[in-house]
Amino acid sequence: MASIIALVILGLLWGGVYLLMAEGLNLIYGVMKVVNLAHGDLIVFGGLLGYSLFAHAGFTPIAALLPVALVLGALGAVVQWGILERIPLVGADGELRTLLATFGLSYVVSNTSFLLWGGQFQSIPFLQGALRLGPIAIPEGLLACSLAAFIAALLVDFWLHRTLAGKALRATAQSPLGAASCGLEIRRIRIIAFALGTAMAGGAGALVIALVPFQISSGGDLTVQSFTLIALGGLGNYLGAWIAAEILGLAEVLSQYYLGPDIASAIIYLLFIAVLLFRPQGLLGRLGRV
Amino acid sequence: MTRLIIEIVVLAGLALAGVMIALGANAYVVQLLFSTALAVTLAVGWNLIGGMAGYVSFGQVAFFGLGAYAGALAMLTWALPWPLAIVLAASLAALLAWPLGRIMLRLSGIFFALGMFGLARVAQIIVNALAITGGPMGTSIPTAEGPAATAMAMVALATGAVALTMAISRARFGLRLAALRDDAIAAAAAGVDTSRVKVMAFCASAGLAAAAGALYARNVGYIDPASGFAGTIELQTVLMVLAGGIGTVWGPVLGGVLISLLSTVLWARFPTEQQIILGALTLVLAIAMPGGLASIPPLSLWLRRPPLGVFKPTAFTPTAMEKAPAAVAVNGESAVLACRGLGKRFGGVVAVAGVDLAVAPGEILAVIGPNGAGKSTLFDMLSAFSAPSSGEIRFRGAPRGTMPPHLLARAGLARTFQTSRLFPRLTVFETVLLAATSHHPRWRDAEQATSALLVATDLVGDAERFPDALPPGRQRLLEIARALALAPAVLLLDEAMAGMTVAEIARVQAVLRAAAGRGTAIIAIEHVLPAIAPLAMRALVLDNGQTIAEGAPDAVLADPVVIEAYLGVDAMALAS
Structure with a gap:
């Protein structure tokens, strides 16, 4: 019994990290209706950047969160300005072209990571102890990272809903034409949204690398994981994404424990395809959109 | 050739x-x-x-x-x-x-x-x-x-x-x-x-x-x-198709040869940077040249899809056009398409609330009603593009049940759409030919039927053009021709005459009269009656998803209930 409770707690904590990972993708999708296929590779890039900060300057993952997010945010702004802004988003061709462009970008990012950090698995030893609550042990590292992820996700959410800039961004997500006719500069808002999205990817990467070792080829998995999450939660839906993140966290932890890592990694994909086929509108449907 | x-x-x-x-x-x-x-x-x-x-x-x-x-x-x-x-x-x-x-x-x-x-x-x-x-x-x-x-x-x-x-x-x-x-x-x-x-x-x-x-x-x-499952293979394949020309026959060949030779060079000189180069190339192509090499003249001229179908000028007498199968008796029922109590709700919104309707072979029925009356929803249900929440549909004397739209189209129920849905990459001839091949098993017959229809709709001069190049009225005409190519027993027209010139309306009216004369039952949705009134034998007025009037077009138009639905109660008071 105690082990199941421990697993559930682990799963829920993992949900926080998944949420941060997926919320960046969600934000970008919400505003631009573009799925950034390089998302997972940017998470990996952020994680390895955090690793370097740790190895050379002794940054803990929590301390690395902000600088990594800033670097990735700047990178995201450049990508949006230099690439995606150049593709008109009208019609089926627009979607196809952004898909192909970010598909190409994902290989550029992962190969760059490979050149910078090599192909080995990297990890950061961080808070190796465990918090004991009676018979249940919770790894301190996971607890800290999960809290940091929740706080980061909440801050972004607060920014989106309570500040004028955030409201402008949400308005653009709901109707670019309407927002533009209210005098908002859509181009700038898109760049901000993309930068914020990649900053969140980077921040998530900096935290995740302290929890599981990863290497450059993990990018595709992380993209699909993040996409599963927002598809499960409903594209562009925050409450749904949070619930989905918890479900995914639980599914991942429980299947790892009971079925082994091989099957666990396959389950994510099967879950993904099942979600797409049977619940394409997401868990909550249209409730609680951006 | x-x-x-x-x-x-x-x-x-x-x-x-x-x-x-x-x-x-x-x-x-x-x-x-x-x-x-x-x-x-x-x-x-x-x-x-x-x-x-x-x-x-x-x-x-x-x-x-x-x-x-x-x-x-x-x-x-x-x-x-x-x-x-x-x-x-x-x-x-x-x-x-x-x-x-x-x-x-x-x-x-x-x-x-x-x-x-x-x-x-x-x-x-x-x-x-x-x-x-x-x-x-x-x-x-x-x-x-x-x-x-x-x-x-x-x-x-x-x-x-x-x-x-x-x-x-x-x-x-x-x-x-x-x-x-x-x-x-x-x-x-x-x-x-x-x-x-x-x-x-x-x-x-x-x-x-x-x-x-x-x-x-x-x-x-x-x-x-x-x-065996290398991501590089996937990347390279996508890049080859993109570089050569996606969707063309020879583009992938061209892209395949070029990119594979390029990768060989890359593999030898930049073994670790290969993916950056291929990825960046994909990126640049997606931004700057999405059509690939096949979109650059003169290649674009040589490599574009060969247009299909040959105009058969000998076959354009009206008698060559198919006699609609509806003209034959339909299980003893006088109606070829009928529905009873047909309803559709989207969540809490009732779009159509129990509509009864029937058309006989050769009859032209106008369905009119103000915006949001439920006309297009009714059509979507009749043509099997959406499932009714309640009620029954009978087609050619038997309950229709659930049937995929394409089978219904082949069985003789054709429709047009409120906003034209044409194929940007098919020529006018191919657009009609596509539907004709659904009805005629033999290619030559389909070509003949297509030629006859293009003559009837006055689209012969546009046969090799793409729909984008046509003015809106002729686009609608093309959609009607495509629907008629199925030799339908029932034709559903959704505001087919919106945006047409007077000459085009006259042309459509002639085409519809001819189709009705061959036994095709026509149900035409119009926002306003005049375009369809000269043709319609009967009119049905929908408002808020319900039938509020039915009868001869002139009588229906004079009905105070109908005037109220269009103009509101105030206008009624004003008029009296």
């Missing part, structure tokens, strides 16, 4: 050159030939589903890996001769792709692309975990008797793949694929079984990728999960 001969000569020349290189050149060049032919096969295979059907996949490498393993295991465990093992691998993949495609192709766009990516990963995980495949370490296969044999087999496969797409682009199937890619709903309305067409393209694509994989494994003599 000359175009076909040129293409055959070019293809034969390429194949012959391949064979001569395989027989005469040194081992390095023969390997280069092998990888180039492999690239062309993969690109052509990917283009079938990603380009011609319009379903971009990031997981076709799954079939490459599957084929490599299936071929290897067939050679190892059953000691099959290698050509047989390759055929087996390709058949297995194509067979497996059928149920898989039926499931996966319900997705589209990014969902299908990523879903396929996920499937490829699952396949890799499975192969990695199995003992029979050698797990992560992979499997060795007895190597080929020198590279010449496999290189020639690869050239033959590539040639076959190109010949296949050449044939498809000239056949009914290619026309249907192009329509599916442009607008799946309009294709279904023209009688195309869209899910069957795309699954067939998916199977062919899978079979080609698997055959290529099996030959690859045979050539290398070794296969492991990392090389």
Whole structure:
């Protein structure tokens, strides 16, 4: 019994990290209706950047969160300005072209990571102890990272809903034409949204690398994981994404424990395809959109 | 015809050159030939589903890996001769792709692309975990008797793949694929079984990728999960198609040759930066040249899809047009299409609330009503594009039940759409021909029916043009011609005359009168009555999803209830 409770707690904590990972993708999708296929590779890039900060300057993952997010945010702004802004988003061709462009970008990012950090698995030893609550042990590292992820996700959410800039961004997500006719500069808002999205990817990467070792080829998995999450939660839906993140966290932890890592990694994909086929509108449907 | 001969000569020349290189050149060049032919096969295979059907996949490498393993295991465990093992691998993949495609192709766009990516990963995980495949370490296969044999087999496969797409682009199937890619709903309305067409393209694509994989494994003599399901293969395949020209017949060939030679150079000079270069190239192409090399003149002129169908000028007397099947007795019922208590609700909103309606063969019924009255929803239910919440529909004397729209279209229920749904990449002639082939099993008959319809709708001069080049009124005319090409028993027109000039309206009225004279029942939705009044024998007025008046057009128009529905109570008071 105690082990199941421990697993559930682990799963829920993992949900926080998944949420941060997926919320960046969600934000970008919400505003631009573009799925950034390089998302997972940017998470990996952020994680390895955090690793370097740790190895050379002794940054803990929590301390690395902000600088990594800033670097990735700047990178995201450049990508949006230099690439995606150049593709008109009208019609089926627009979607196809952004898909192909970010598909190409994902290989550029992962190969760059490979050149910078090599192909080995990297990890950061961080808070190796465990918090004991009676018979249940919770790894301190996971607890800290999960809290940091929740706080980061909440801050972004607060920014989106309570500040004028955030409201402008949400308005653009709901109707670019309407927002533009209210005098908002859509181009700038898109760049901000993309930068914020990649900053969140980077921040998530900096935290995740302290929890599981990863290497450059993990990018595709992380993209699909993040996409599963927002598809499960409903594209562009925050409450749904949070619930989905918890479900995914639980599914991942429980299947790892009971079925082994091989099957666990396959389950994510099967879950993904099942979600797409049977619940394409997401868990909550249209409730609680951006 | 000359175009076909040129293409055959070019293809034969390429194949012959391949064979001569395989027989005469040194081992390095023969390997280069092998990888180039492999690239062309993969690109052509990917283009079938990603380009011609319009379903971009990031997981076709799954079939490459599957084929490599299936071929290897067939050679190892059953000691099959290698050509047989390759055929087996390709058949297995194509067979497996059928149920898989039926499931996966319900997705589209990014969902299908990523879903396929996920499937490829699952396949890799499975192969990695199995003992029979050698797990992560992979499997060795007895190597080929020198590279010449496999290189020639690869050239033959590539040639076959190109010949296949050449044939498809000239056949009914290619026309249907192009329509599916442009607008799946309009294709279904023209009688195309869209899910069957795309699954067939998916199977062919899978079979080609698997055959290529099996030959690859045979050539290398070794296969492991990392090389069988390599992301680089997927990236390179997508890039080749993009560079050459997505959706064209020769673009993938061009892109395949160029990019595979480029990768060979990259592999030698920048072994670790390969993906950056290929990825960046994909990026730049997606931004700057999405049509690939095939979109650059004069290539664009040479490589564009050959227009299908030949105008048959001898056949345009009205008698050559099909007699509508509705003219014959329909199980003793006078109505060819009828519905009773038909209702539709979306959540809490009732769009249509219990509508009764019936049309007899040759009758023209006008359905009018203000905005939001439920007219288009009614049409969607009648044409099986949406399922009713309540009520019953009878078609040709029997309950219609649930029936996919394309079958209903083939059974003789044709429709147009409120906002024109035409195929941007099909010519006017091809648009009508597409629907005509759904009705006429023989190609020649379909061409004749199409020619007759173009004469009747005065679109002959536009036959070779694309719909975008037509003014709105003529686009509507084309949609009506497409619907009539199904030789329908019932024709549903959704505001067909909106945006037409007076001359065009007169033309449509003549065409509709002729169709009704042949026994086609016509139900026409119009926002306002005048356009349809001269034709209509009966009018039905909908408001808030209910029938508020029915009868002769003049009587209906004078009905105070109808005036109130259009103008509101205040206007009534004002008038009196």
